[in-house]
Amino acid sequence: MNVGVVGAGLVGGAAGYAMVLRGSCTDLVLVDLDAERAHAEAADISHAAPVSHPVRVRSGGSDYAALAGSAVVVVTAGANQKPGEDRLELVERNAEIFRQIIPQIASAAPQAVLLIASNPVDILTALSAKLAPHSRVLGSGTVLDSARFRSLLSGHIGASPQSVHAHVLGEHGESEVLAWSSASVGGIPLAKVLQVTPELRGEVEQGTRQAAAQIITGKGATNYGVGAALALITEAILKDRRAVLTVSGPSPYGPFLSLPRIVGAGGVLSTLTPDLDPAEELALRQSAEALAQVASALPELR
Ligand code: NAD
Numbered sequence: 001m002n003v004g005v006v007g008a009g010l011v012g013g014a015a016g017y018a019m020v021l022r023g024s025c026t027d028l029v030l031v032d033l034d035a036e037r038a039h040a041e042a043a044d045i046s047h048a049a050p051v052s053h054p055v056r057v058r059s060g061g062s063d064y065a066a067l068a069g070s071a072v073v074v075v076t077a078g079a080n081q082k083p084g085e086d087r088l089e090l091v092e093r094n095a096e097i098f099r100q101i102i103p104q105i106a107s108a109a110p111q112a113v114l115l116i117a118s119n120p121v122d123i124l125t126a127l128s129a130k131l132a133p134h135s136r137v138l139g140s141g142t143v144l145d146s147a148r149f150r151s152l153l154s155g156h157i158g159a160s161p162q163s164v165h166a167h168v169l170g171e172h173g174e175s176e177v178l179a180w181s182s183a184s185v186g187g188i189p190l191a192k193v194l195q196v197t198p199e200l201r202g203e204v205e206q207g208t209r210q211a212a213a214q215i216i217t218g219k220g221a222t223n224y225g226v227g228a229a230l231a232l233i234t235e236a237i238l239k240d241r242r243a244v245l246t247v248s249g250p251s252p253y254g255p256f257l258s259l260p261r262i263v264g265a266g267g268v269l270s271t272l273t274p275d276l277d278p279a280e281e282l283a284l285r286q287s288a289e290a291l292a293q294v295a296s297a298l299p300e301l302r
Contacts, residue, residue, distance in 0.1 A: 001025045001238045004060070004070035004112070006105060007077030008032040008041040011117055014227025015074055015234075016045045016057065023053030024235045029070070033077070035061035064101075067109040072234050075128070077101055078118040080221055081212075086174065090119050095298055098127055106132035113237050113267040115140065116248075117230055121172045122291050123298065125248045126256035130300045136267040139248030141258030142168040143229040145176055146246045149183075149208045156204075157194050159185055166190070167246050168208065169274060170257050170287030177284045178205055181277040233263060240265035244272065253288035255295050 003019060005012045008030040016028055028045070032038040042059035049055050060066020067073055078094040098118070105114065114132060116125040116139040125139030145168035147161070154161040166183035170176045180201065183190035190196065215222045236243040242264040249268050251257050260272040276284065295301040 002027040002029070002070045003234055003238070004029050004031060004067040004073040004105075004109060006031045006064075006067070006073060006075050006101060007118065008034075008038040008059075009076065010080075010221045010223040011226055011230075012074070012076040013041045013045065014223040015076060015117070015230040016041065016227075017048060018224075018227045018231035019234060020045055020048045020055045020057065021052045022231050022235065023055065024231045025055060025072075025238060028055050028057045029060045029066050030057075031060040031062065031064060031066055033062055035059070038062065064104040064108040067105060067112070070109040070112045072115055072237050073105050073109050073112045074115045074117060074230050074234060075101070075105065075124075076117045076230075078124075081119065081216060083216055083220075084213075091123055091294055091297060094118050094120075094124055095127055098124055098131065102128050102131040106135045110134065113138070115230065115233055115237070117226060119172070120294065122248045122256045122258070123295050123301070126250075126295060126301055127298060129250075129256070137249075138233075138261075138263070138267050139256065139258075140172070140226065140229055140233060141248030142170070142172050142176055142246040143233060143258075144226050145172060145208060145211075145258075147225060147229060148211045149178055149204065152204045152207045153183065153185075153190070153194070156200065157185055159193075167260050167274060169246060169259055169276075169280075170284050171291050172248065172258065174209065175283075175287035175290045176209065176258075177276075177280055177287055178208060179274055179276060179280055181280060182275045236263040237265065237267060242269065251288065253285060255288055255291040255301075257284075257288055257291055 003025040046057035
């Protein structure tokens with residue numbers, strides 16, 4: 001089970017490290033425009049293998065041919081948000097990088113599922129699907145945001161975040177929608193377990209939506225949470241877990257965005273229809289509109 005990571009920066013490195021700690025794959029290869037960076041990150045991550053899982057980690061330098069045989073290629077290449085910058089403002093910079101790298105990845109690893117993480121992830125996932133029409137493509141979407149939502153709820157409930165089921169839908173970004181109406185704890189509707197006051201709701205909404213901005217202000221980037229999320233999605237594909245994850249892909253709302261989807265061998269197996277109240281449904285449509293507007297800036301997505 002070979003995995004490639006393109007972009008051996010903070011997110012790519014954290015994803016590779018999480019895959020070794022979790023034993024997500026047997027072979028991991030890192031590729032980056034900066035070959036020295038790929039060599040160094042691969043060497044560092046490889047030293048975690050003897051004390052965790054026997055994943056063979058190597059650097060492909062800046063040679064895309066090294067991705068041959070990969071079942072999943074995780075794409076984390078590209079520029080990061082600057083403090084105060086919106087994810088959508090990154091679009092032009094990273095779209096240009098994707099026009100160069102996605103065709104090379106698809107040609108080196110034609111069987112691979114492409115898992116896109118670079119931001120704005122919904123737009124770049126849609127662009128990748130256009131640039132690699134024969135590849136299966138999905139985006140990490142709001143898997144990380146859903147983890148943040150579950151983590152904050154779990155703190156209020158006193159139950160493990162694993163027992164809290166709650167989805168963040170729509171854009172991975174400002175317009176994302178926290179699906180309160182369908183959240184549950186151990187199969188019991190959230191409202192029966194926790195008194196959701198407007199204050200609590202506001203605090204959790206803000207904590208989920210602004211987590212990235214706060215972390216970026218404090219340390220310049222976010223990488224560990226997303227790294228673990230990328231390892232989880234990769235495992236769901238490699239091990240045909242059929243896990244329900246809020247990954248990004250085509251949607252009935254128009255643009256690519258996150259909905260609960262069953263992820264297994266081959267990527268997205270099906271998309272589930274979330275049970276939303278009218279306000280959440282409206283917010284999801286507005287999130288789709290915001291994404292459609294940005295997508296229209298790219299000729300491939302018009
Ligand atoms: P980083 O600057 O640490 O790493 C980016 C890497 O991409 C660098 O090593 C750079 O050399 C490489 N790169 C640039 N152009 C390339 C090219 N043409 N070919 C190959 N490699 C290339 O940035 P980071 O913090 O790792 O963030 C990477 C991306 O992930 C950003 O777009 C960021 O916004 C995004 N991100 C996504 C999520 C999510 O939940 N989806 C979370 C955090 C960050």
